[in-house]
Amino acid sequence: MTTVALAFSGGLDTTVCVPLLKEEYGYDDVIGVTVDVGQPASEFEEAADTAAALGLDHHVVDAKDEFAELCYGAVKANATYQGYPLGTALARPVIADGILELALEEGCDAVAHGCTGKGNDQLRFEAVWRGSELDVIAPVRELGLTRQWEIDYAAERDLPVEAGNEGVWSIDQNIWSRAVEGGQLEAPSYVPPEDIYEWTAEPEGETTIDVTFEEGVPVAVDGESMAPVELIEQLNEYAGAFGVGRTDVMEDRMLGLKVRENYEHPAATVLLTAHQALEDLVLTKQERSFKKGIEQEWSEKAYEGLVFAPLMDALEGFIDETQDVVTGTATVRVHAGSCRAVARDSEYAVYSEEMASFNTEDVAGIEQADATGVAKYHGLQERLANEVEAAPEKPELAPDGSGTDQ
Numbered sequence: 001m002t003t004v005a006l007a008f009s010g011g012l013d014t015t016v017c018v019p020l021l022k023e024e025y026g027y028d029d030v031i032g033v034t035v036d037v038g039q040p041a042s043e044f045e046e047a048a049d050t051a052a053a054l055g056l057d058h059h060v061v062d063a064k065d066e067f068a069e070l071c072y073g074a075v076k077a078n079a080t081y082q083g084y085p086l087g088t089a090l091a092r093p094v095i096a097d098g099i100l101e102l103a104l105e106e107g108c109d110a111v112a113h114g115c116t117g118k119g120n121d122q123l124r125f126e127a128v129w130r131g132s133e134l135d136v137i138a139p140v141r142e143l144g145l146t147r148q149w150e151i152d153y154a155a156e157r158d159l160p161v162e163a164g165n166e167g168v169w170s171i172d173q174n175i176w177s178r179a180v181e182g183g184q185l186e187a188p189s190y191v192p193p194e195d196i197y198e199w200t201a202e203p204e205g206e207t208t209i210d211v212t213f214e215e216g217v218p219v220a221v222d223g224e225s226m227a228p229v230e231l232i233e234q235l236n237e238y239a240g241a242f243g244v245g246r247t248d249v250m251e252d253r254m255l256g257l258k259v260r261e262n263y264e265h266p267a268a269t270v271l272l273t274a275h276q277a278l279e280d281l282v283l284t285k286q287e288r289s290f291k292k293g294i295e296q297e298w299s300e301k302a303y304e305g306l307v308f309a310p311l312m313d314a315l316e317g318f319i320d321e322t323q324d325v326v327t328g329t330a331t332v333r334v335h336a337g338s339c340r341a342v343a344r345d346s347e348y349a350v351y352s353e354e355m356a357s358f359n360t361e362d363v364a365g366i367e368q369a370d371a372t373g374v375a376k377y378h379g380l381q382e383r384l385a386n387e388v389e390a391a392p393e394k395p396e397l398a399p400d401g402s403g404t405d406q
């Protein structure tokens with residue numbers, strides 16, 4: 001008796017995978033697993049209904065808290081990839097892990113997903129799964145399935161896929177972002193219609209939002225303390241009403257394909273903006289600039305679905321070390337779709353009004369005149385370099401750089 005655990009959404013791809021895993025791959029039994037990272041309720045209903053119609057043993061694993069933790073890790077890392085806050089990318093390893101754990105508990109022999117061979121998700125799932133002893137199966141990729149083939153196959157087998165159920169767009173939603181792709185949106189020259197957006201209203205109106213952090217972790221919005229999942233969900237609704245958090249990007253996938261993607265992520269935008277503003281106040285110049293490189297690396301790895309890599313622990317070691325002082329409140333103004341920091345406050349501010357002010361003199365034994373020596377040295381090397389270059393005796397180079405005598 002062999003069993004395979006399938007990442008199951010109830011959509012066309014994963015629905016056709018159920019009979020294929022038995023017929024083409026020879027498994028005796030298939031169990032469907034849906035991992036909850038904050039998809040809309042309708043997706044769970046669709047999965048449950050489709051599973052029931054297929055006679056599929058279906059499990060739902062709640063990973064919302066674990067996922068929210070990872071999102072807060074992304075806040076500490078100020079993480080975005082080509083402008084997008086990585087919602088889909090961060091969710092995949094969490095989903096893969098949830099499925100693997102259940103598969104092991106249930107004594108499965110293999111794990112399977114319905115991803116195509118063109119996207120990022122196959123790589124993200126398998127980066128987690130291939131660390132186990134279980135077989136990894138990707139029917140859509142391995143059998144070279146096309147959408148049309150799947151539709152015909154489903155019709156022929158009378159599989160429970162409702163025509164039109166898939167909608168015009170392909171949507172991937174979790175608490176961190178809502179990604180919309182496919183159909184006409186694939187054309188980079190196509191201007192998306194307003195109705196691709198569900199979380200964000202047509203940008204208008206304005207308000208300010210206070211976000212309070214403790215050691216880099218968001219703990220309250222407008223003074224009200226909330227647990228991670230609740231805080232993110234409430235902020236999505238609140239800031240979304242002001243049209244905040246839309247991105248329309250040309251995204252370079254891991255396999256090199258350039259694709260057009262649209263995202264909505266109001267909470268992510270507010271939290272990332274507020275966190276950055278607070279860091280700007282409390283970190284030193286050197287910490288801020290060095291951290292940029294760390295953040296870039298963290299974001300790239302996260303995009304690749306490698307949040308469980310040892311490198312991430314090392315990067316987070318640095319990040320966490322910097323977050324001890326990221327405690328305080330930042331205020332952002334959300335206005336007609338924009339979100340910008342307008343105030344920040346922390347007991348750890350690396351800021352002295354006395355020192356920075358034009359109106360005070362002689363603080364910490366330093367007076368204005370002390371800067372004269374610094375001003376004499378500043379730019380010395382650059383001035384010298386320019387002089388050397390401008391010197392008349394310098395031999396003229398031919399355009400090909402080979403010298404003057406040819």
Ligand code: ARG
Nearest residue numbers: 088089120170171172179181
């Ligand atoms: N391109 C994005 C990523 O790789 C997300 C794709 C989301 N999928 C969707 N069907 N909209 O992270």
